[in-house]
Amino acid sequence: MTLSEIEFVKxxxxxxxxxxxxxxxxxxxxxxxxxxxxxxxALKKDVERDEKASLRVEVAIITFGGLVETVQNxxxxxxxxxxxxxxxxxxxxxxxxxxxxDLVEDRKQTYKMNAIQYYRPWVFLITDGAPTDGxxxxxxxxxxxxxxxxxxxxxxxxxxENADMxxxxxxxxxxxxxxxxxxxxxxxxFNWLSASMTRVSASEVGEGMISLPPIDxxxxxxx
Amino acid sequence: xxxxxxxxxxxxxKHLAVNQDCQDYVSHTTLRNNQQVLIGAVSDGAGxxxxxxxxxxxxxxxxxxxxxxLVWNQVPIQQEQAEEIFRNLLNEVISEFQRQxxxxxxxxxxxxxxxxxFIASPDWLVAMQIxxxxxxxxxxxxxxxxxxxxxxxxxxxxxxxxxxxNVKVQVCVRPVCQGFICAATDGIENISLIKQGGWIPSxxxxxPLEKHIRSSISQEQKQAELHRFLxxxxxxxxxxxxxxxxxxxxxxxxxxxxPSSAQLSHAELPNVPSPQVQxxxxxxxxxxxxxxxxxxxxxxxxxxxTVAKSKNNWRQNQFRLDRFFRKNYxxxxxxxxxxxxxxxxASFKIPLPxxxxxxxxxxxxxxxxxxxxxxxxxxVKILQIAPDAKIQISATLRQNExxxxxxxxxxxxxxxxxLRGDGILVMRSPDNEILPNQEVQKQKQAWQGSLPKDGEYxxxxxxxNKASPRDYKYRLKIILRDGL
Numbered sequence: 001m002t003l004s005e006i007e008f009v010k011x012x013x014x015x016x017x018x019x020x021x022x023x024x025x026x027x028x029x030x031x032x033x034x035x036x037x038x039x040x041x042a043l044k045k046d047v048e049r050d051e052k053a054s055l056r057v058e059v060a061i062i063t064f065g066g067l068v069e070t071v072q073n074x075x076x077x078x079x080x081x082x083x084x085x086x087x088x089x090x091x092x093x094x095x096x097x098x099x100x101x102d103l104v105e106d107r108k109q110t111y112k113m114n115a116i117q118y119y120r121p122w123v124f125l126i127t128d129g130a131p132t133d134g135x136x137x138x139x140x141x142x143x144x145x146x147x148x149x150x151x152x153x154x155x156x157x158x159x160x161e162n163a164d165m166x167x168x169x170x171x172x173x174x175x176x177x178x179x180x181x182x183x184x185x186x187x188x189x190f191n192w193l194s195a196s197m198t199r200v201s202a203s204e205v206g207e208g209m210i211s212l213p214p215i216d217x218x219x220x221x222x223x
Numbered sequence: 224x225x226x227x228x229x230x231x232x233x234x235x236x237k238h239l240a241v242n243q244d245c246q247d248y249v250s251h252t253t254l255r256n257n258q259q260v261l262i263g264a265v266s267d268g269a270g271x272x273x274x275x276x277x278x279x280x281x282x283x284x285x286x287x288x289x290x291x292x293l294v295w296n297q298v299p300i301q302q303e304q305a306e307e308i309f310r311n312l313l314n315e316v317i318s319e320f321q322r323q324x325x326x327x328x329x330x331x332x333x334x335x336x337x338x339x340x341f342i343a344s345p346d347w348l349v350a351m352q353i354x355x356x357x358x359x360x361x362x363x364x365x366x367x368x369x370x371x372x373x374x375x376x377x378x379x380x381x382x383x384x385x386x387x388x389n390v391k392v393q394v395c396v397r398p399v400c401q402g403f404i405c406a407a408t409d410g411i412e413n414i415s416l417i418k419q420g421g422w423i424p425s426x427x428x429x430x431p432l433e434k435h436i437r438s439s440i441s442q443e444q445k446q447a448e449l450h451r452f453l454x455x456x457x458x459x460x461x462x463x464x465x466x467x468x469x470x471x472x473x474x475x476x477x478x479x480x481x482p483s484s485a486q487l488s489h490a491e492l493p494n495v496p497s498p499q500v501q502x503x504x505x506x507x508x509x510x511x512x513x514x515x516x517x518x519x520x521x522x523x524x525x526x527x528x529t530v531a532k533s534k535n536n537w538r539q540n541q542f543r544l545d546r547f548f549r550k551n552y553x554x555x556x557x558x559x560x561x562x563x564x565x566x567x568x569a570s571f572k573i574p575l576p577x578x579x580x581x582x583x584x585x586x587x588x589x590x591x592x593x594x595x596x597x598x599x600x601x602x603v604k605i606l607q608i609a610p611d612a613k614i615q616i617s618a619t620l621r622q623n624e625x626x627x628x629x630x631x632x633x634x635x636x637x638x639x640x641x642l643r644g645d646g647i648l649v650m651r652s653p654d655n656e657i658l659p660n661q662e663v664q665k666q667k668q669a670w671q672g673s674l675p676k677d678g679e680y681x682x683x684x685x686x687x688n689k690a691s692p693r694d695y696k697y698r699l700k701i702i703l704r705d706g707l
Contacts, residue, residue: 002431002434003431003432003435003452004431005431006431006452008414008415008428008457008461009414011413011419014379115418115419115420115421116418117375117379117418120378203270203380
């Protein structure tokens with residue numbers, strides 16, 4: 001029975017990175033920011049239910065409200081502790097997008113250096129406004145669309161309440177146009193995000209297109 | 224002295240949970256007439272492809288059949304030649320996929336799968352890999368070595384498949400005996416290769432496998448234990464994917480001497496195999512010419528296979544043939560008289576002496592399943608084909624001839640054609656323009672696509688080598704159907 005002597009190699013889990021790019025400008029204060037905080041907490045809870053996903057899904061948070069700040073660098077979900085976000089200041093969305101793109105590329109370098117395999121990163125932009133940092137967003141949009149075309153990442157855009165959907169449509173890659181959140185259904189949005197990340201992080205070789213859950217639980221259906 | 228080999232596959236728990244078949248396939252065999260040469264193939268069907276379990280099986284079986292047709296001997300070949308062999312093999316696999324896709328009414332991408340193939344003798348190994356999975360080898364006192372890095376994209380859930388356009392085919396040639404060979408699909412990868420430091424095969428994984436294949440227990444027991452291992456809880460906890468292992472070991476039987484070639488110094492070693500297209504009869508005759516019964520059986524088996532597979536290979540090594548005929552003319556004559564199956568020789572285009580057993584090829588069109596009007600013109604043959612046809616044509620293209628097959632078709636109908644044999648196929652529109660061919664890889668020998676307008680299309684079969692034209696046979700398949 002020589003086969004019982006076989007020892008398995010323990011390789012690190014592959015990682016499935018997602019950047020939450022969150023608008024924390026003054027207009028988000030009150031019930032929107034509270035609903036957003038609850039949503040982020042729900043994301044952790046949901047992903048943790050799946051043991052494999054909690055070791056594979058890595059989350060980072062960049063906020064833009066006055067300042068652009070990486071409030072959470074990449075951690076696996078099991079080590080992620082959501083902190084309450086507060087809202088104030090204007091909406092430097094262009095700078096924030098560029099920071100997210102840099103963060104993703106840095107993370108990939110870290111993975112490569114440590115021989116960790118990974119899934120295609122997601123960047124998830126949630127905003128209730130329009131960029132206030134001049135024409136910066138145009139440059140950022142160009143860069144992110146190129147990154148999306150080069151398959152460097154997947155980019156999703158969600159507009160909340162009075163978000164400028166026209167500008168968002170110019171930012172979001174044509175393949176994934178912006179979606180309007182239905183009211184303040186952040187919780188349903190993050191349920192969907194965690195279900196999607198769980199699916200992606202369990203996908204096997206050859207599943208080029210992963211079918212994501214339907215978004216009608218949180219997105220406004222257009223007329 | 225012989226190869227010991229055992230291959231097993233097992234459905235992953237993820238697929239069992241949703242009642243899916245195992246998408247992996249594995250097969251191995253030695254050459255019919257040379258037990259010293261082993262061919263092995265494994266394939267992993269793509270998770271996203273509908274019929275990938277059909278694809279992986281077809282890819283493996285086609286590989287085994289095609290490589291068995293080649294004569295592998297000791298004349299050195301180079302990397303480039305090995306690359307050509309495997310490129311040809313890939314083309315054969317794609318042709319089979321196109322045929323299968325036609326039967327199943329699907330795209331070849333629905334059959335997407337990886338493919339790993341090796342041919343090994345006591346003196347050399349050639350191997351190829353498309354996509355992920357692995358071939359690990361070891362010779363004498365060396366460590367376990369991975370032949371190719373798994374062909375992953377940037378992301379873990381991506382790889383390439385035999386159906387990927389312009390797919391990367393990794394090929395290698397090893398001019399020394401690889402006593403131990405293990406081929407596996409990617410279900411085994413994460414537990415056997417150490418990724419940190421660059422995909423290093425773990426001795427703690429492969430050594431027990433080598434011990435297993437080397438052990439003196441019976442073949443059945445080896446198979447059973449490997450089966451048990453692949454279905455064990457321990458393994459299923461580590462991976463939920465389908466998994467396949469093919470283990471091979473070349474054993475020198477006790478007391479027997481190593482083959483002399485293996486004792487040559489490295490410089491004298493016959494580098495690699497020289498593949499020549501197999502001439503089953505001649506090869507067999509050289510070894511067994513005194514045994515006419517064996518020849519007969521072999522010939523009729525060959526015929527069955529030829530008929531069953533509907534394929535032929537007329538590429539020949541002229542030099543070998545001439546030499547063979549000089550040596551065996553009389554023997555061949557006697558055997559020929561004894562066996563009517565020698566007519567089969569015609570199928571292999573062996574240049575028999577004029578007037579002797581030269582089969583009747585005067586009228587070259589034998590059309591199946593269709594009413595056809597054959598119009599003969601000088602050097603041009605025209606065949607009118609009814610719409611909604613599915614036909615197969617065997618014919619001989621004489622020097623300087625062009626064969627034209629006219630097809631009346633409507634816009635939007637789909638036409639699928641493929642050519643076996645030398646020569647090239649050109650598809651022309653009703654306006655006599657060459658139609659671009661984007662759907663198939665083997666562009667000179669197949670055309671497939673939707674027709675842009677109503678009218679008379681025609682398929683031209685031409686001699687490939689304009690400088691020195693010669694007669695050759697071909698088989699053309701034409702399928703015309705409405706819509707997709």
